[in-house]
Amino acid sequence: MTTEQHDSSVYEQIRATDRFQELRRRYRSWAFPMTVAFLVWYLLYVVLSAFARDFMAIKVLGNINVALIFGLLQFVSTFYISWAYSRHSAAKLDPLADELRDEIEKADK
Amino acid sequence: MSHTTLATVLFLLFVVGTLAITFWASRQNKTAADYYAGGRAFSAAQNGLAIGGDYMSAASFLGIAGLIALYGYDGFLYSIGFLVAWLVALLLVAELMRNSGKYTMADVLAFRMSPRPVRTAAGVSTIVVSIFYLLAQMVGAGALVGLLLGITSDSGKALTIVGVGILMIVYVVVGGMKGTTWVQIVKAVLLMGGATLVTLLVLGKYGFNVSGLLGEAAAQSGKGAAFLEPNLRYATEAQGIWGKFDLISLGLALVLGTAGLPHILIRFYTVPTAKDARKSVLWGIGIIGTFYLLTLVLGFGAAAMVGSEAIRTENAAGNTAAPQLALAIGNAIFGDVGGTILLAVIAAVAFATILAVVAGLTLASSSSFAHDLYAHVFKRGNVTEKQEILVARISAFVIGAVAIGLGILAQAQNVAFLVALAFAIAASGNLPAILYSLFWKRFNTAGAVASIYGGLVSALVLVIFSPVVSGRPTSLIKDMDFHWFPMENPGLFSIPIGFLCGYIATRMSKEYNDAKYAEMEVRSLTGVGAEKASTH
Numbered sequence: 001m002t003t004e005q006h007d008s009s010v011y012e013q014i015r016a017t018d019r020f021q022e023l024r025r026r027y028r029s030w031a032f033p034m035t036v037a038f039l040v041w042y043l044l045y046v047v048l049s050a051f052a053r054d055f056m057a058i059k060v061l062g063n064i065n066v067a068l069i070f071g072l073l074q075f076v077s078t079f080y081i082s083w084a085y086s087r088h089s090a091a092k093l094d095p096l097a098d099e100l101r102d103e104i105e106k107a108d109k
Numbered sequence: 110m111s112h113t114t115l116a117t118v119l120f121l122l123f124v125v126g127t128l129a130i131t132f133w134a135s136r137q138n139k140t141a142a143d144y145y146a147g148g149r150a151f152s153a154a155q156n157g158l159a160i161g162g163d164y165m166s167a168a169s170f171l172g173i174a175g176l177i178a179l180y181g182y183d184g185f186l187y188s189i190g191f192l193v194a195w196l197v198a199l200l201l202v203a204e205l206m207r208n209s210g211k212y213t214m215a216d217v218l219a220f221r222m223s224p225r226p227v228r229t230a231a232g233v234s235t236i237v238v239s240i241f242y243l244l245a246q247m248v249g250a251g252a253l254v255g256l257l258l259g260i261t262s263d264s265g266k267a268l269t270i271v272g273v274g275i276l277m278i279v280y281v282v283v284g285g286m287k288g289t290t291w292v293q294i295v296k297a298v299l300l301m302g303g304a305t306l307v308t309l310l311v312l313g314k315y316g317f318n319v320s321g322l323l324g325e326a327a328a329q330s331g332k333g334a335a336f337l338e339p340n341l342r343y344a345t346e347a348q349g350i351w352g353k354f355d356l357i358s359l360g361l362a363l364v365l366g367t368a369g370l371p372h373i374l375i376r377f378y379t380v381p382t383a384k385d386a387r388k389s390v391l392w393g394i395g396i397i398g399t400f401y402l403l404t405l406v407l408g409f410g411a412a413a414m415v416g417s418e419a420i421r422t423e424n425a426a427g428n429t430a431a432p433q434l435a436l437a438i439g440n441a442i443f444g445d446v447g448g449t450i451l452l453a454v455i456a457a458v459a460f461a462t463i464l465a466v467v468a469g470l471t472l473a474s475s476s477s478f479a480h481d482l483y484a485h486v487f488k489r490g491n492v493t494e495k496q497e498i499l500v501a502r503i504s505a506f507v508i509g510a511v512a513i514g515l516g517i518l519a520q521a522q523n524v525a526f527l528v529a530l531a532f533a534i535a536a537s538g539n540l541p542a543i544l545y546s547l548f549w550k551r552f553n554t555a556g557a558v559a560s561i562y563g564g565l566v567s568a569l570v571l572v573i574f575s576p577v578v579s580g581r582p583t584s585l586i587k588d589m590d591f592h593w594f595p596m597e598n599p600g601l602f603s604i605p606i607g608f609l610c611g612y613i614a615t616r617m618s619k620e621y622n623d624a625k626y627a628e629m630e631v632r633s634l635t636g637v638g639a640e641k642a643s644t645h
Contacts, residue, residue: 011628023634028548031200039364042193046360049186049339050353057338062320063327067182067339074189075398081196082394089387101635 014104023096030088038081045070112436112449112456113258119457123299124276124464130291131284141494142643144285144501145212145476146378149642153385155294157392160376162293163469164191164367164393165300165400166242167249167462168528173401174434175427177408178420181326181336183343184408186356188401190363195397197540198368199390204383205547205633206374211640214374214539215481218546218561221625222554225486230561232481234538235371237565238531239474240512242372243467245527247273247516249428250463257432257456267517273464274513280468281475281505289468290379296465301396303458304403307431307451310438311410322406325413336412355596359529362600366532369539372473381642407431414438426525432456471512475505522585526577529598530568537564537603541611547633549615550626556615563614564607571599 014020048056049067056067138144151159166172169191176184210216215231250273251266260266280292315322323337330336340346343356367373377386411420411430414437423429432455439451479501484492492500541560545552571594572578580590615621632638 009624011631012624014631015627020631020634024630027634035197035200038193038196042189042364043357043360045189046186046357050344050356053338053340057334063323063334063337064320065337068185068323068337071182071185071189074193075402078193078196078394079398082199082391085200086387086391089384094384097635100631101637104631104635104637 014100019096019100023093023100026092026096030085030092034081034085038077041077042074045074112452115449115453116257116456116460119453120460123295123457123461127292127295127464128276128279130295131280131288134284134288134291138285138287140643141212141498142640143287144498145480146375146640147286147290149379149381149640151290151379151389153380153388154392155290156376156380156385156389157396158297159290159293159379160373160389160393161301161396161400162295162297162465163372163376164397165297165462166246166466166528167253167459168245168525169401170300170304170404170462171249171253171428171431171459172426172525174404174407174411175420175424175430176342177405178411178415178430178434179330179417179427180342181330181332181409181412182339183341185405186339186343186360187363188404190360191367192394192398192401194364194367195390195394197365198373199387199394201547202368202374202543203377203386203390206543207377207380207383207386208636208639209547209629209633210378212375212378212480213477214371214543215477215485218542218557219481219485220546220629221622222557223620225489227554227557227561228481228485230558231539231542232477232486234534234561234565235477235481236474236508238369238534238539239371239470239477240508240515241527241534242370242531243470243474243508243512244515244519245524245531246463246467246470247512248519248522248524250460250467251516251520252424252428253459253463257429257459263520266520270516270520271513273460273467274509274516276464277467277471278506278509280464281471281509282502286375286379286472286476289465289472292465292468296461297396299458299461301400301403303455304400304407307435307438307455308403308406308410310442311406311414311434314438314441315413322409322413326409327412329414330412330417332417351595354601355598358596358598358601361604362529362533362536362598365536365540365600365604367535369535369543370531371477371535371539372469375473375476378640383636383639404431407434410434410438414441426523432459467512471505471509474508475501478504478508523583526572526597530572533568533572533598533600533603534565536600537568537607538562539564541604541607545611545615547629550623551615551621552611553615553618553621555618555620556611559614560607560611563610564603567606568599568603571596571603575599 058066173187206217215228218231219227251270254269255261327336344353380386411434415433420430435455436448436452439448483500484497538561542557574592575594576592577597579586580592
């Protein structure tokens with residue numbers, strides 16, 4: 001087992017540092033609200049499909065109705081959120097995480 | 110040459126090619142990390158394709174195209190849930206799991222808990238989810254062969270199931286994760302290629318006028334404009350208020366189930382770092398999203414060109430819509446030979462799809478048996494890597510044999526609900542435990558065990574007492590009626606039950622290990638001490 005190489009108290013000390021707290025804050029303050037947002041957006045779509053057929057049936061362009069556009073928008077939002085998350089990670093999370101990891105691994109040697 | 114001969118030839122080519130890769134991979138399988146996680150040496154793009162390969166089952170290829178061809182818009186609902194679900198995996202699970210786990214889902218769940226009870230629960234849930242999913246695919250393979258290769262006798266179908274089973278056992282036992290991943294990659298490329306080709310031909314035929322295609326589909330469906338609106342299949346007038354809740358229940362299980370599917374979760378271990386895990390999910394989302402857009406065209410295209418009635422006559426569930434469309438569009442554009450060739454291609458792709466998915470499921474369940482139950486629970490960690498891998502191979506063989514047996518027995522049953530059930534159990538039993546485990550400091554052994562069993566059992570019980578099993582002409586057991594649960598999908602209740610069980614049991618037990626949670630938090634976010642890729 002290679003995973004038990006650290007004394008647990010070391011991790012508690014790292015967790016208490018400002019920079020780790022900052023890393024966790026940056027991760028959670030982006031990922032959690034976004035998860036709530038896309039779940040609400042998705043559930044709105046499912047609930048409308050179940051309860052609001054007349055609204056979903058409104059034709060917008062030729063045979064293309066609200067239901068189809070709503071569904072395609074779910075694709076758009078999924079692609080967009082994925083892209084935004086990778087941008088956020090690369091800019092805000094990875095540099096700090098890499099920095100912390102290097103320091104911990106160096107101190108360990 | 111008939112399409113069945115050609116399809117068989119193409120499929121055999123796929124089999125020979127993937128077997129060659131598998132035996133090549135087996136020569137590089139030296140350590141447990143090689144067998145369970147492909148040496149963690151796949152690139153993000155490769156693993157992204159493999160994620161697509163593992164995820165796009167015959168149920169999503171043939172099933173969703175068929176649902177759309179028969180019920181129009183409602184089939185599309187399925188693909189949306191299946192896709193949005195990946196955001197849960199991307200934002201909350203993939204990277205943290207890669208950093209804190211090793212080979213299985215249970216590695217993460219047992220990280221800061223008392224290992225034996227949690228590994229037992231997670232191992233049981235992994236095996237149950239994978240076997241249900243596996244069984245659905247095996248029965249699907251039997252049904253498919255009848256339709257695509259003209260084999261209609263029961264013994265012929267049984268032989269097909271045996272053949273598929275043997276191949277999947279060989280992939281897993283010989284190739285381990287490395288071989289299986291390559292099978293997924295090849296399959297994903299073929300599936301995307303085949304689906305893109307047919308989609309482009311269909312769009313071309315309608316002059317890339319989507320509205321025109323939709324209009325024709327509605328006209329040929331016999332349902333008119335309603336075909337393009339929700340509620341032909343789900344939440345119909347006849348199903349009343351419970352039908353509406355049933356749709357929401359299904360939607361919940363789809364969106365929350367993916368990030369709890371063990372055969373998907375272990376994919377994150379096959380890349381060198383958490384960053385690669387993230388990138389592979391991004392690749393996966395791109396591939397899967399594109400694929401579902403293609404199935405939308407395939408489904409409406411089949412309705413427009415083949416007609417819903419002609420599809421229903423061939424297969425009541427609509428599973429032949431995509432192959433029938435391939436034949437029709439091929440005939441229309443290239444003449445009879447073109448139709449035969451295109452049908453054969455799609456048929457062969459469908460088989461490759463089934464084969465790859467069952468291999469992924471067999472790997473996930475046998476890995477969990479060997480690593481979680483055998484090595485950690487039965488032997489308390491006192492095993493060598495060699496012994497563990499031997500047990501993993503033996504259990505892949507046994508699970509494969511069980512799947513073959515059950516697949517043959519269940520041949521005549523309508524087992525489509527098993528996939529939805531697998532998603533419901535994954536969402537109710539696995540996901541709450543995973544999320545609590547990663548994010549809730551106070552979470553503990555009692556909570557983990559309670560949320561897994563609570564979600565698993567409530568999903569199972571609700572389905573057993575649902576109209577899926579008894580009380581309707583379409584039920585599994587036709588001449589009895591013991592159902593009291595009004596919906597087909599348990600998720601609306603079983604998912605909250607899973608979360609609630611985990612919460613209450615955690616609060617009732619004083620135990621928790623804050624030092625280990627500190628380690629988990631630091632490791633999962635920074636990648637300190639994460640398992641490295643093997644270098645050979």
